[in-house]
Amino acid sequence: xxxxxxxxxxxxxxxxxxxxxxxxxxxxxxxxxxxxxxxxxxxxxxxxxxxxxxxxxxxxxxxxxxxxxxxxxxxxxxxxxxxxxxxxxxxxxxxxxxxxxxxxxxxxxxxxxxxxxxxxxxxxxxxxxxxxxxxxxxxxxxxxxxxxxxxxxxxxxxxxxxxxxxxxxxxxxxxxxxxxxxxxxxxxxxxxxxxxxxxxxxxxxxxxxxxxxxxxxxxxxxxxxxxxxxxxxxxxxxxxxxxxxxxxxxxxxxxxxxxxxxxxxxxxxxxxxxxxxxxxxxxxxxxxxxxxxxxxxxxxxxxxxxxxxxxxxxxxxxxxxxxxxxxxxxxxxxxxxxxxxxxxxxxxxxxxxxxxxxxxxxxxxxxxxxxxxxxxxxxxxxxxxxxxxxxxxxxxxxxxxxxxxxxxxxxxxxxxxxxxxxxxxxxxxxxxxxxxxxxxxxxxxxxxxxxxxxxxxxxxxxxxxxxxxxxxxxxxxxxxxxxxxxxxxxxxxxxxxxxxxxxxxxxxxxxxxxxxxxxxxxxxxxxxxxxxxxxxxxxxxxxxxxxxxxxxxxxxxxxxxxxxxxxxxxxxxxxxxxxxxxxxxxxxxxxxxxxxxxxxxxxxxxxxxxxxxxxxxxxx
Numbered sequence: 001x002x003x004x005x006x007x008x009x010x011x012x013x014x015x016x017x018x019x020x021x022x023x024x025x026x027x028x029x030x031x032x033x034x035x036x037x038x039x040x041x042x043x044x045x046x047x048x049x050x051x052x053x054x055x056x057x058x059x060x061x062x063x064x065x066x067x068x069x070x071x072x073x074x075x076x077x078x079x080x081x082x083x084x085x086x087x088x089x090x091x092x093x094x095x096x097x098x099x100x101x102x103x104x105x106x107x108x109x110x111x112x113x114x115x116x117x118x119x120x121x122x123x124x125x126x127x128x129x130x131x132x133x134x135x136x137x138x139x140x141x142x143x144x145x146x147x148x149x150x151x152x153x154x155x156x157x158x159x160x161x162x163x164x165x166x167x168x169x170x171x172x173x174x175x176x177x178x179x180x181x182x183x184x185x186x187x188x189x190x191x192x193x194x195x196x197x198x199x200x201x202x203x204x205x206x207x208x209x210x211x212x213x214x215x216x217x218x219x220x221x222x223x224x225x226x227x228x229x230x231x232x233x234x235x236x237x238x239x240x241x242x243x244x245x246x247x248x249x250x251x252x253x254x255x256x257x258x259x260x261x262x263x264x265x266x267x268x269x270x271x272x273x274x275x276x277x278x279x280x281x282x283x284x285x286x287x288x289x290x291x292x293x294x295x296x297x298x299x300x301x302x303x304x305x306x307x308x309x310x311x312x313x314x315x316x317x318x319x320x321x322x323x324x325x326x327x328x329x330x331x332x333x334x335x336x337x338x339x340x341x342x343x344x345x346x347x348x349x350x351x352x353x354x355x356x357x358x359x360x361x362x363x364x365x366x367x368x369x370x371x372x373x374x375x376x377x378x379x380x381x382x383x384x385x386x387x388x389x390x391x392x393x394x395x396x397x398x399x400x401x402x403x404x405x406x407x408x409x410x411x412x413x414x415x416x417x418x419x420x421x422x423x424x425x426x427x428x429x430x431x432x433x434x435x436x437x438x439x440x441x442x443x444x445x446x447x448x449x450x451x452x453x454x455x456x457x458x459x460x461x462x463x464x465x466x467x468x469x470x471x472x473x474x475x476x477x478x479x480x481x482x483x484x485x486x487x488x489x490x491x492x493x494x495x496x497x498x499x500x501x502x503x504x505x506x507x508x509x510x511x512x513x514x515x516x517x518x519x520x521x522x523x524x525x526x527x528x529x530x531x532x533x534x535x536x537x538x539x540x541x542x543x544x545x546x547x548x549x550x551x552x553x554x555x556x557x558x559x560x561x562x563x564x565x566x567x568x569x570x571x572x573x574x575x576x577x578x579x580x581x582x583x584x585x586x587x588x589x590x591x592x593x594x595x596x597x598x599x600x601x602x603x604x605x606x607x608x609x610x611x612x613x614x615x616x617x618x619x620x
Contacts, residue, residue: 010048014055017043018089025085036092049097056093060086105135106145113162114152122242122306125165129249130313131257132320139173142250146170160242160302168243171215172250178212179251183258209255217244218251221291231290239298249310256284256314274323275522281318285311312353319361326364326401327441327485360389360398368405371412372525374564379409400430400438407445416453423449437483440490443474448493451500464501471497475510488517488526496533504537511537528558532569539572548576548588549595552608556600559611570615577612 008016021039024030044052063086066079105128112124128137137145149166186208210222217240224235240248263277292307318324350359367382383402390398403426410419423446430438447470454464471494478486491514498507511530518526531554539547554569577585589596589608596605 010045010051011055014044014048014052015059017052018056018059018086021089022082022085025088026081030088033088033092036089037095040092040096044096044100049100052093056086056090060090105137106141106148109137109145110148110152113149113165121160121165122302123309125246126249126306126309126313129253131253132313132316142169143173146173164241164243165246168246169250171243171247175213175215175218175247175251176254178214179209179255180258182208182212183255184262205255205259213251215244215247217241218248221248225287231287231294233294236291236294236298239300240295240303242303245303245306249306252284252287253310253313256280277321277323278318278325281314281321285314285318288314312358315362316356316358319358324361325485326361326398327368327404327437327483327489355389355392357390357393357395357398360386360393360395360402363389364398364402364405367402367409371405371409372561372563374412376409376412380406380413383409396429396433397435397438400426400433400435400442403429404438404441404445407442407449411445411449411452414452414456416449416456419449420446420453436477436481437486440474440478440481440483440486443470443477444486444490444493447471447474448497451497454500461501464497468494468497468501484517484521485523488514488521488523490514491517492526492530492533495530499533499536502540504541507537508534508541524557524561525563528554528561528563528569529565530554531557532565532572535569535572539576544576544580544584545588545591548573548580548585549592551576552589552612553596553599555611555615556604556608560600560604567615570612573612574616574619 017039021030021036030036040052060083063079063083067076067083070076070079109124109128113121116124127133128135129142130136146166146169149162149169152162186205206222206226210219210226213219213222217236220237221231221235224230224232228234259280260277263280264274266276288307288311292304292311295304295307350362353359363382363386367379367386370376370382371379383406387399387402387406390396390402403422407419407423407426410416410422423442426438427442427446430436430442447467450467450470451464454467471490475487475490475494478490491510495507495509495511495514498504498510511534515527515530515534518524518530531550535547535551535554538544538550551569551573555566555573558566558569580588586609589605593605596608
């Protein structure tokens with residue numbers, strides 16, 4: 001016999017609740033959806049949302065069955081009204097779920113913060129702020145968390161205290177509110193010039209943002225970035241308080257996310273769009289790494305490690321973007337800051353983390369950047385590390401990219417057999433995986449490796465021509481998949497091969513195509529290489545003025561990004577100088593002065609003779 005005093009089961013309670021809401025709706029006693037939501041908030045017990053959902057679904061299915069099978073019009077009309085009431089109930093239950101989920105997340109965060117101490121406490125907070133996590137805290141949730149933490153007692157020995165974190169979170173939201181309306185205003189004032197780094201005069205967002213914030217320590221850091229394009233002792237002269245660091249973490253994170261979101265919505269061209277999104281990710285990762293180093297110098301390991309975590313969060317988010325540049329195109333985006341310094345800042349944190357897809361992709365970036373600088377041994381090391389990480393995490397596109405980069409690097413090291421072997425391996429994997437961008441690069445690298453080996457061994461032109469097919473296939477394929485960096489690389493490779501074959505007219509056509517794309521995507525290295533080989537082609541066609549223009553521009557562009565390859569066009573320019581003499585040389589430069597000014601400015605134009613003289617003096 002059933003116990004008449006037993007409490008009803010959750011299923012029974014929720015059937016009664018649903019019936020109550022439906023009945024009130026049919027009688028016109030529900031005046032608003034908010035009234036339904038209030039009833040749900042009052043009567044659904046924590047942790048029983050799934051039970052309610054199951055009962056509600058069963059009720060909805062029962063009504064659907066009546067509507068599908070019932071022929072009586074009155075009963076159908078009643079079922080239709082009941083279905084409308086259940087639809088309203090379902091809509092408000094979804095709102096209840098969202099509210100309850102947010103409450104559950106915050107409760108979990110607070111519980112974690114209470115039971116952890118020291119560096120684990122800050123790590124736990126940064127994890128729920130991480131934009132890579134599906135349940136990262138929203139602005140309103142951060143505000144609620146700060147309010148709830150402020151009300152809690154904590155042991156005096158626990159560092160940082162919950163109250164200190166609460167103050168930092170609230171101050172961070174306040175600082176972000178001061179900055180929010182000025183996230184992109186600096187772009188219009190500067191005509192969309194470079195982000196953050198690379199000028200002797202203050203530029204980029206830093207001076208604009210420094211004027212908006214009221215916290216002296218954060219204002220000092222932003223002013224330091226504006227004046228020095230780096231974080232120095234001047235920016236952080238004394239240790240930071242934890243609350244100030246948390247405030248800075250909230251503000252800088254939201255600045256970075258807002259900038260990327262805005263840039264992602266812009267048209268893809270040389271001045272906006274994805275290139276500046278890439279610049280933003282890299283710039284903020286480097287800034288966090290610089291702050292980390294400075295705090296380490298000030299003996300604040302807890303906050304230095306927090307900066308390291310923030311840098312990794314930025315890099316992780318960057319590595320997951322569909323426009324992550326596996327094949328290059330970053331050098332203009334770095335805005336003139338010495339690339340060696342930035343690479344060092346990004347490389348050191350990655351040495352401390354296990355193999356992940358983030359690590360594999362950032363190591364790829366570091367590898368091809370080092371190749372652009374002429375640091376071929378370092379490039380090889382980065383790509384081999386990236387290849388190991390990519391294989392471990394089964395990131396096949398990244399694996400194929402690094403095989404391609406290794407092929408390109410081995411060509412530079414004149415290890416042509418290794419270059420050919422890696423490009424062949426990349427080609428096989430790319431075709432198996434359906435990676436058409438990887439296939440296009442592999443075709444280009446395979447053809448270029450064969451041409452380079454043939455040139456080194458002084459073989460007949462017919463043997464070189466046999467590999468042009470691979471380069472032409474690679475160019476065609478990269479055009480089809482509309483991958484601009486790959487298309488630039490393929491056109492460059494084809495142009496270089498044609499120069500080797502002394503097909504100078506055809507070489508100029510391919511190199512100009514590669515140059516146009518390299519300029520559009522902001523790849524200064526490829527621009528420099530294309531100009532270098534254009535100079536050789538024009539020199540052999542006895543178009544001396546164009547040869548002077550191209551070799552001078554190539555020399556300056558490659559020197560500007562610290563690439564050792566600037567010596568090659570400098571050598572061509574030196575030969576031309578010796579052939580035509582100083583007066584004709586100056587006339588040739590002057591003839592193309594407007595084109596020089598457009599690309600390297602008046603300072604670059606004026607420096608060309610000095611740079612050539614520096615090269616000639618280095619020859620002894």
